[in-house]
Amino acid sequence: MTFDTTTPVTVGDLTFDVRFAGPDDGAPVFLLHGFPETSLSWTQVAAQLAEAGLRVVAPDQRGYSPGARPEGVAAYTTDLLVADVIGLADALGIGSFDVVGHDWGSVVAWLVAAAHPERVRSLTAVSVPHLRAYNDALRNDPDQREKGAYMQVFRQEGTAEELLLADSARRLVAIYGDAVPTALAVRYVAHLAEPGALTAALSWYRAMTAELASAPRTVVPTTFVWGAHDQAIGRVPAEACGDFVDADYRFVELSDIGHWVPEQAPDALAEAVLDRIRA
Template sequence: MEQTTARDMTFEVERGGEGPPVVLLHGFPETAASWRTVAGLLHDAGYSTYAPNQRGYSPEARPEGVEAYTMDTLADDVLALADAWGLDRFHLVGHDWGAAVAWKLTALHPERVETLTAVSVPHLAAYGWALAHDADQQRRASYIGLFRDGQRAEELLLEDDARRLIAMFEGRVPADLVGEHLAALREPGALTAALNWYRAMTPETDLPAVRVPTTYVWSTDDQALGRAGAERCGDHVDADYRFVELEGISHWIPEEAPGELAEVIVDRIAG
């Protein structure tokens, strides 16, 4: 794994391929390894990929304090990394929290993003609406209260050899990848840093519409994200928009359906 210095921190990065650049942002409780199969397929299709272990996940990019993990800060990290890689413009793909960061970055800096493929998490204003108005989404998001609890979350998630973190993957992610994700989160301070993304989160209901070509990918077996927010996502894209629904796939789309996702990304870039 390569290393890139940005904002006085050092980020681990999985890089590969040749061709137009695609930046891949992972979610929780995952690492850049979640993109490995998708990245390989993108290389075969003629693209280069950059998949960082984001703030808190890279050992040398793990500041203390909730205030270091705001959405603006996380989006600025990606811009700083792109600058370090020499990328003026790039195609952007994000899953879960990586999708949230991607929506934020694209809405505020459309001049940097060629296309957006957001996976699982819809535009943050659509998600915020669903959290406020849809009982199904409120139920699905009940785990966030635990993750924001700085007294109990780390202990509960790591006890019994991290059985609760393992259970989150529902048996849908290969065991070797789960092991790789959890090895990173067991490093000193890593799980707290990752949970600080939740603890720093604020409503983003006023986030502007995205103005670049966008595909949103949602899966019907997603335990965390319901249909209400997914179907409102397109209301917040002022550009060519596609909604792709994957039947029978869980939340863990990059690992469970890498072939389908890579095809969607290539279609968006080419389209």
């Protein structure tokens, strides 16, 4: 089985498509993708983690897996996204694990670590900092308000889908810029163009509540990886991230990288993940 192949894993009424890599007896590490991507975003990172002896678990998350695509915005609240990760771990017989998340996957990873510190050995968050650092900047930093304005568009039901998929999904493709290889971007877009898929993915944005602004402090060892040219996350929240971590903390800044770190800088990211896990 290769990382290009998915395996169905059932959690309650939902069935997730999950990619695996590495030895079955390796220390498990969950890789949580962002929007608008799939678990394929981790392909190059997963190969390096597997080579290091880790057991990689990379699910297509709620809304992205056809068998885990319930209808309605209420089915995409963050408490359910967190429960999915724990449910997958339980279904796979995994007790404790390391977790890595990028973009929205980073949001979920922060919340999993906060809600279940007894299960999470370490956290590597990529691109999106602690939610309190982000929300403080959204209120007080003009640069971050400008960078985050796109979310208001994504929260508009119907309008966002039409905008992103029009003209052969031209605007959706444009989100990746030059950072994501064309062949991979094509696969992402094809996946999100499936019936109901883009609406499900955008429901993550539409289900957001003000509670995220008061997310708990993090008590597990944490690394935050940020590209200095990130189009969505500015320097102010990135540098404030560590203020909300009550454990060993490392900030890894990638000077020439933008938002799409797993695809654009897989070697540097894999190194940061391994350094965190081995610490």
